[in-house]
Amino acid sequence: MGDFFIEIDELRGRLGCSGAPMIFDVRRRAAFDSDDRVIPTAHWRDHGQVDEWAVSLPPGTPVVVYCVHGHQVSQAAVAALRARNVPARALRHGFEGWRESGAATILKDARPAQREEGGPSRWVTSIEPGLDRIACSWFLRRFVDKEAQICFVGADQVEASAVELDAVAFGVTGVACGRNGDGCSFDAFLDRFGIDDTVLVELARIVRGAETGQLEPAPESAGLLALSRGISALASSDHEALKRGFLLYDALYAWRRSESERA
Numbered sequence: 419m420g421d422f423f424i425e426i427d428e429l430r431g432r433l434g435c436s437g438a439p440m441i442f443d444v445r446r447r448a449a450f451d452s453d454d455r456v457i458p459t460a461h462w463r464d465h466g467q468v469d470e471w472a473v474s475l476p477p478g479t480p481v482v483v484y485c486v487h488g489h490q491v492s493q494a495a496v497a498a499l500r501a502r503n504v505p506a507r508a509l510r511h512g513f514e515g516w517r518e519s520g521a522a523t524i525l526k527d528a529r530p531a532q533r534e535e536g537g538p539s540r541w542v543t544s545i546e547p548g549l550d551r552i553a554c555s556w557f558l559r560r561f562v563d564k565e566a567q568i569c570f571v572g573a574d575q576v577e578a579s580a581v582e583l584d585a586v587a588f589g590v591t592g593v594a595c596g597r598n599g600d601g602c603s604f605d606a607f608l609d610r611f612g613i614d615d616t617v618l619v620e621l622a623r624i625v626r627g628a629e630t631g632q633l634e635p636a637p638e639s640a641g642l643l644a645l646s647r648g649i650s651a652l653a654s655s656d657h658e659a660l661k662r663g664f665l666l667y668d669a670l671y672a673w674r675r676s677e678s679e680r681a
Contacts, residue, residue: 422496423510424482430521433458434560434617434671436664439480444495445513449486455523457484457509457516458561458613465491468498481506488512522561522615529562529611530586538565542580543589544573547656549646550597550629551589552663553604553621559664560671561613570656602629617674624670642670 424439432438443456444465456462463471465485475481481504485491492508499506509516517523530539541558543551547570558566571579573590580587588595589603595610597603604625608618626632627639628646645666653659 421507422493423488424507425510426516426519426521429457429482429509429516430519431675433522434675435668438560438564439482439507440475440564442481442483442495443513444483444492445485446491453513454525454527455517455612456526457513458522458524459564460484461563463495465495465498468495468502472499472502472504475504478505482509483507484509484512484516486512487514522613522618524561524611524613538567539563540567540569540583540585542569542571542576542583542585542587544576545570545656546650547589547659547663548629548650549643550602550604550625552646552649552660553625553667554588554595554607555660556664556667557604557607557618560668561615561618562611568657568660597629600630602626604629617671617678620674620678621667621670638670642666 429439438459441457441460443450443460443462445453445462447464450462465483481499483492483495483499483506488509488511492512496506496508539558539562541555543554547555555568558568569579569583569585576587576590577593579585586595587593588607590596591598595603595606598606602625604622608622624636624638624642627634627636628643633639633643646663649659649662649666653662
């Protein structure tokens, strides 16, 4: 059926980079509610209400939808999306095929509730993001919510601003997604979302070494530290630092994944 379906390996290969499609979980509500996991960045939508939620999709954005097994529910959603000229594809074999293949999933309830239907999640951290907080922001956009809003305030106002902004605080001491003990905030995010991705575990080791100054366990940590300091020196704003840093983490993730596939 041509490009109507996307294969599991193709979608897995596109996660963790800027070109990943928007992903929607269209399992029937009972099936969705009974499962604690979703594919990274996926948000639930009612497959019978495509006309209501498709209007908010950015024009031309590639979309992937999945149901339990890739049968009538996801295929009906794709048909309706394509009728609206949305470049949508159904995940062949659905969520169960994805899970059985060993591809990464995340805990769906670890994400904050959407502030409005279809709206992005919101996260807040301190200004002048360094290595660890850029890594966390990259993780949020690549594995949690492609449209996540990252907000910056003074370090002493992060927790209070999280309340005002209806956001989740991260990257500062004392918050759930902060640096605690010998770990870093990136570790806290992987724990929170329970993501079962060995490549991210390896990346976390590199980030941890660079952030804590313990460079011996991962020789790549020294290079990451130097490049991160260069990004901070070049960036004229916090959001520019994220833009530059995301390219770095895209490359690191792609490298670790290719090394893992060759092993």
